[in-house]
Amino acid sequence: MRILSGIQPSGKLHLGNYFGMMKPALELQKEGTAFLFIANYHALTTVSDAEMLRKSTVDVALDFLACGLDTDRTIFFKQSDIPEVTELTWLLSIVTPMGLLERCHSYKDKIAKGVAPSHGLFAYPVLMAADILAYQSNLVPVGRDQKQHVEVTRDIAIKFNNEFGQVFTIPEPSIRETVAVVPGVDGQKMSKSYNNHLEIFGDEKETRAKIMRIVTDSKPLESPKDPEKCNVFCLYRLFASDSQRIDMENRYRNGGFGYGDAKKALFEIMWSYFEPFRKKRKELVNNIDYVEEVLRSGGEKAGAEAVKTLNSARRAMGID
Numbered sequence: 001m002r003i004l005s006g007i008q009p010s011g012k013l014h015l016g017n018y019f020g021m022m023k024p025a026l027e028l029q030k031e032g033t034a035f036l037f038i039a040n041y042h043a044l045t046t047v048s049d050a051e052m053l054r055k056s057t058v059d060v061a062l063d064f065l066a067c068g069l070d071t072d073r074t075i076f077f078k079q080s081d082i083p084e085v086t087e088l089t090w091l092l093s094i095v096t097p098m099g100l101l102e103r104c105h106s107y108k109d110k111i112a113k114g115v116a117p118s119h120g121l122f123a124y125p126v127l128m129a130a131d132i133l134a135y136q137s138n139l140v141p142v143g144r145d146q147k148q149h150v151e152v153t154r155d156i157a158i159k160f161n162n163e164f165g166q167v168f169t170i171p172e173p174s175i176r177e178t179v180a181v182v183p184g185v186d187g188q189k190m191s192k193s194y195n196n197h198l199e200i201f202g203d204e205k206e207t208r209a210k211i212m213r214i215v216t217d218s219k220p221l222e223s224p225k226d227p228e229k230c231n232v233f234c235l236y237r238l239f240a241s242d243s244q245r246i247d248m249e250n251r252y253r254n255g256g257f258g259y260g261d262a263k264k265a266l267f268e269i270m271w272s273y274f275e276p277f278r279k280k281r282k283e284l285v286n287n288i289d290y291v292e293e294v295l296r297s298g299g300e301k302a303g304a305e306a307v308k309t310l311n312s313a314r315r316a317m318g319i320d
Contacts, residue, residue: 002032016191026068075298084310
């Protein structure tokens with residue numbers, strides 16, 4: 001089985017990235033051959049600072065390696081090192097209906113939030129389809145909000161195969177229901193664009209301050225509280241064991257437990273969880289040559305697979 005995941009280097013990675021994409025991808029390393037790429041082409045739809053993009057790309061590589069990426073099981077690479085993907089994007093564009101792209105909620109959401117419309121932003125799902133299909137991926141771990149992009153990829157692949165012959169494997173999404181959406185400090189979906197995120201390798205003092213600003217209701221300390229309706233608890237249970245989660249639920253429901261106490265508990269469990277990863281990341285910062293070699297080697301392996309797929313598509317369309 002081949003597993004494909006990608007993440008944009010558009011800023012510091014946060015809890016939404018970790019639980020929605022990183023952790024599931026790292027866990028799936030054991031299930032088959034994993035392809036994991038840093039989507040710096042995709043990032044160009046929102047990042048226009050070249051130096052920032054370069055730095056963010058290195059930061060993403062450091063974060064993944066620190067969090068447990070196994071280079072023996074995972075082919076880790078930069079999207080821009082695989083030029084075959086951009087050609088494949090054009091070949092897939094030939095069979096992609098306009099209506100399919102017009103229905104994509106990601107484009108409409110970004111436009112509604114003030115992002116300037118562009119062809120790149122509109123055609124983003126086709127490039128994503130090329131990323132997935134280039135390596136004949138079977139499984140794509142995504143958050144629920146990204147499920148539509150995998151469905152679009154499936155539609156494009158099926159249409160291509162029907163028109164030109166069986167070239168592409170039809171991928172399936174893998175969604176972890178319990179962390180479909182990670183709330184930010186304001187209760188909305190955690191996102192860098194909303195500036196409501198908690199960085200996984202953030203500064204200790206700043207992280208604590210952000211957690212203490214998490215939006216809650218105004219129930220007094222003595223009142224019982226519903227943990228399922230609390231943003232603090234929703235984040236806490238991502239880190240908690242079953243016994244820790246049950247204990248926290250009881251504290252909420254019994255009353256006499258304030259949101260300030262819950263926020264302190266969240267900080268402690270989050271900070272402890274990422275401690276070994278912070279130590280590993282510091283070691284990697286002092287060995288950037290190793291990080292660059294991992295990406296170079298991964299690019300060679302991924303490129304070899306992408307060439308096979310592109311050549312098959314070209315032959316099927318008559319332009320070999």
